[in-house]
Amino acid sequence: MGAGLKEGRRDNDAVPTVDPLAAGPAAGLADELVAEGCIRGAALGLVVAPGLGVALAWPVGRRGVAAKSPADVAAVLSSLAPLDPRWTWWTAQGTAASLVAAGLRPRACWDVGAVGRLLHGLRRDDPAAVWAAERELPEAPVTRGQLDLLDLEGEDGEPVRSDGQLSRDWLRGRWAQDLESAQTWAALALEVQASQQARLTAAADPRAHTGRPGGTNLATLTAYAESAAALLAVELEHDGLPLDRGVLEAMLRELVGERPSDPAHEARLRAQRDELVLRHFPESGVDLRNPLQVRAMLSRSGIDVPDTRSWRLEPYAASSPAVAALLAWRKAERVSTTYGYAWLERSVQGGRLRGAWSAADGGAGRMTAQAGLHNMPTELRPAVCAEDGMVFVRGDLGQVEPRVLAAVSGDEGLAGAATEDDMYAPVARRLGCDRPTAKVAVLAAMYGQTSGPAGEALKQMDLTYPKAMAYLRDAEAAGLAGADKRTYGGRLLPGLGEPGSGGHGRYVRNAVVQGAAAELFKAWAATVRSGLAAADVEPEAERVAGQIVLCLHDELLLHVPAASADAAAALLASALDATTAWWAAGSGVRFVVQVAVGPTWAAAH
DNA sequence: TCGGTCACGTA
DNA sequence: CGTACGTGACCGAG
Known part of the structure; x- marks a missing residue:
C-alpha cells in the first residue's frame, strides 16, 4: 500500500454497510490507479452505467469496473476514497443521485453542468448545452423523445459529431451501452472540466484579495461551491424535510376544515366556505375565484379598487365585515389549494417533505425548490418537527x-x-x-x-x-x-x-x-456540509452528526441529534468565518449568523 | 391543451 | 412601477 493511501484513508464517505477495505473485485483499485498516473485529490471523471458498472477517467488513463447493483457501485467508489478524488460528473442530478440513494456522501466534486451555468450563464445544464458552450459552438438542441433521421445527420458512431457537437445518439443513451463507451463519456466530461478549469484559473480576481485556500482564485472556489451545492440539491431531494403528518393534519382541520372524502364532498365543503363570504353580499352566483367578478361585486357594494389584491383590500377590512370575510376566505383558500390535503399526500412520505431542488436557478443563480419547500406559509412551520431525539439548528445570515x-x-x-x-x-x-x-x-x-x-x-x-x-x-x-x-x-x-x-x-x-449573495450562501452551505457529513475533518470526534434539510436563500436548517445541537451551532458560525475569510478577504466586511435551536422550524427562531 | 394574467406565499 | 422564485385558478386562444 502506498504512502498516499495510508495518510489519505477516508472511509467516512461510505455507508456503514460498505466496508471499503473488504476484499472483492475493487480491492486495491486505488493503488492501481495511482500506479497508472491518477493523482490523489485531483479531478476524476466518473460515469455510472446502470447495471454495468463504473467508468473512471483521469488525464492519462481510464478504467471501467464492473458493478451490477447500486451497492456494488457504492463499494467501488468507497474503495477509491483513499484517492480523495474530486468526482467529476456531467451533473450531480444525473450521476450522484443513485450514489446518494445508495448511501454515499461524496466529499468533493466538480459538476460540469453547474460550472457551465456559472461560466456561460446557461439556463440548461445538460451535457449537450455545456459542451457546446465550452466549445463556443451554437446552442445545442434539447435531446428529448425519439431520435429521427435528422438527428443522425453528421453522426458516424463517434461521440462527437462532424459539426463539433455531441452526438445525439450518445446523448440519448449510447454512452451507457457498454463500459468502454462509458469510459469515453467520462473522459469527455473530464475534458470539459479541464477546459472550464482553465477558464476559471485565467479569470482575474475581482479585487486583489489574499489568503484564498491554496492560492486558488475566487472563480475556481466559486465553481467548487456551485458544484457542492448541486450535490447538496440531490441530497436535499433524497433526504427531505422532516414534517409531522399528524401535526399538519391537525392544523389543516383548524384552517380549512375536515379532509374531503370524495370529490362531491369536496365541492360541498367548498360551497360552504364560499357561502360564509357570499352571504355578506346581495347578489348570487359570484365566483370568488374570479378576480374580475370579485372586483365587480365589491364595486356594487361601494368599494372601488383597481384590483383585489389583499394589501389593497386590507384598509377596508376594519370597517367592512364583507371584506374581512373575503380576506379570511382567501387565506384559507391559499392553504387549501396549495398547502392542503392534496399537497400533503403528494409531497410527504415517511415523515419527510420532498421536492425537486435546483442549485442555481433563475438569472441570479439562487437555489430553488419545488413542492412548496421555499414558500410554505410561516403559520404551517410548527408542523416541521424534528424526529425523536433530534432538534433543528437554524442559522440565518443577517443583512446579507x-x-x-x-x-x-x-x-x-x-x-x-x-x-x-x-x-x-x-x-x-x-x-x-x-x-x-x-x-x-x-x-x-x-x-x-x-x-x-x-x-x-x-x-x-x-x-x-x-x-x-x-x-x-x-x-x-x-x-x-x-x-x-x-x-x-x-x-x-x-x-x-x-x-x-x-x-x-x-x-x-x-x-x-x-x-453574489447566493454564491456566498452556497459556499457557506458547502462548508457546513463538509463539517457534517464529509470525512475531511480529523479526528473523527470533531465531525458533527446531522444533515442539512433546508436551504432558504440566507437560511440553513440542520436536523441533528439533540446532543449535537451546540456543536452544530458552533459549526454554522465557524463555517461562516472560514468561508468569508476567503470570500470577502481584505474587504473588512463582517458577516453575521443568528443561530437558534428548537424542536420545530417555527421554534428555532 | 397551451400561454397569459391574477393572486399570494417565501427570501 | 423595488428584486427573485413556485404554485394554483381562471380565461381565452389554439
Missing part, C-alpha cells in the same frame, strides 16, 4: 445583501458600517436620517427604486457610499446597454445583445447583489 454589496463593491464606508451587528444604525448616522429611512434607502439602492420617500436619502447614499452606488449603477447600465455582466464570483449574466428595457437594467442591478 447589504454586506455583500459592501464586499463586492469594495466600498470602504459601507464596509465600515458592516463591521457592526446592525449595519443600518451606522448608515443612518452617516446619512443623517433615522434607521428605518436608512434601511429603505439601502434596499431601494439595491433594487433600483427611483422614486418614493427614499429619494433624499438616496442622494445622500451617492455622496456617502460612492463606490457601492457606482457598482450598482454600472450593473444597471450594462443591463440597459444589453451587455454581459458577471457577478463577483463569476456567474455570467448574459446581456440581451441590444439595448434593453429599464426593467432589465433594474434586474441586472439587483442580480449582481442577489447573485
Whole structure:
C-alpha cells in the first residue's frame, strides 16, 4: 500500500454497510490507479452505467469496473476514497443521485453542468448545452423523445459529431451501452472540466484579495461551491424535510376544515366556505375565484379598487365585515389549494417533505425548490418537527445583501458600517436620517427604486457610499446597454445583445447583489456540509452528526441529534468565518449568523 | 391543451 | 412601477 493511501484513508464517505477495505473485485483499485498516473485529490471523471458498472477517467488513463447493483457501485467508489478524488460528473442530478440513494456522501466534486451555468450563464445544464458552450459552438438542441433521421445527420458512431457537437445518439443513451463507451463519456466530461478549469484559473480576481485556500482564485472556489451545492440539491431531494403528518393534519382541520372524502364532498365543503363570504353580499352566483367578478361585486357594494389584491383590500377590512370575510376566505383558500390535503399526500412520505431542488436557478443563480419547500406559509412551520431525539439548528445570515454589496463593491464606508451587528444604525448616522429611512434607502439602492420617500436619502447614499452606488449603477447600465455582466464570483449574466428595457437594467442591478449573495450562501452551505457529513475533518470526534434539510436563500436548517445541537451551532458560525475569510478577504466586511435551536422550524427562531 | 394574467406565499 | 422564485385558478386562444 502506498504512502498516499495510508495518510489519505477516508472511509467516512461510505455507508456503514460498505466496508471499503473488504476484499472483492475493487480491492486495491486505488493503488492501481495511482500506479497508472491518477493523482490523489485531483479531478476524476466518473460515469455510472446502470447495471454495468463504473467508468473512471483521469488525464492519462481510464478504467471501467464492473458493478451490477447500486451497492456494488457504492463499494467501488468507497474503495477509491483513499484517492480523495474530486468526482467529476456531467451533473450531480444525473450521476450522484443513485450514489446518494445508495448511501454515499461524496466529499468533493466538480459538476460540469453547474460550472457551465456559472461560466456561460446557461439556463440548461445538460451535457449537450455545456459542451457546446465550452466549445463556443451554437446552442445545442434539447435531446428529448425519439431520435429521427435528422438527428443522425453528421453522426458516424463517434461521440462527437462532424459539426463539433455531441452526438445525439450518445446523448440519448449510447454512452451507457457498454463500459468502454462509458469510459469515453467520462473522459469527455473530464475534458470539459479541464477546459472550464482553465477558464476559471485565467479569470482575474475581482479585487486583489489574499489568503484564498491554496492560492486558488475566487472563480475556481466559486465553481467548487456551485458544484457542492448541486450535490447538496440531490441530497436535499433524497433526504427531505422532516414534517409531522399528524401535526399538519391537525392544523389543516383548524384552517380549512375536515379532509374531503370524495370529490362531491369536496365541492360541498367548498360551497360552504364560499357561502360564509357570499352571504355578506346581495347578489348570487359570484365566483370568488374570479378576480374580475370579485372586483365587480365589491364595486356594487361601494368599494372601488383597481384590483383585489389583499394589501389593497386590507384598509377596508376594519370597517367592512364583507371584506374581512373575503380576506379570511382567501387565506384559507391559499392553504387549501396549495398547502392542503392534496399537497400533503403528494409531497410527504415517511415523515419527510420532498421536492425537486435546483442549485442555481433563475438569472441570479439562487437555489430553488419545488413542492412548496421555499414558500410554505410561516403559520404551517410548527408542523416541521424534528424526529425523536433530534432538534433543528437554524442559522440565518443577517443583512446579507447589504454586506455583500459592501464586499463586492469594495466600498470602504459601507464596509465600515458592516463591521457592526446592525449595519443600518451606522448608515443612518452617516446619512443623517433615522434607521428605518436608512434601511429603505439601502434596499431601494439595491433594487433600483427611483422614486418614493427614499429619494433624499438616496442622494445622500451617492455622496456617502460612492463606490457601492457606482457598482450598482454600472450593473444597471450594462443591463440597459444589453451587455454581459458577471457577478463577483463569476456567474455570467448574459446581456440581451441590444439595448434593453429599464426593467432589465433594474434586474441586472439587483442580480449582481442577489447573485453574489447566493454564491456566498452556497459556499457557506458547502462548508457546513463538509463539517457534517464529509470525512475531511480529523479526528473523527470533531465531525458533527446531522444533515442539512433546508436551504432558504440566507437560511440553513440542520436536523441533528439533540446532543449535537451546540456543536452544530458552533459549526454554522465557524463555517461562516472560514468561508468569508476567503470570500470577502481584505474587504473588512463582517458577516453575521443568528443561530437558534428548537424542536420545530417555527421554534428555532 | 397551451400561454397569459391574477393572486399570494417565501427570501 | 423595488428584486427573485413556485404554485394554483381562471380565461381565452389554439
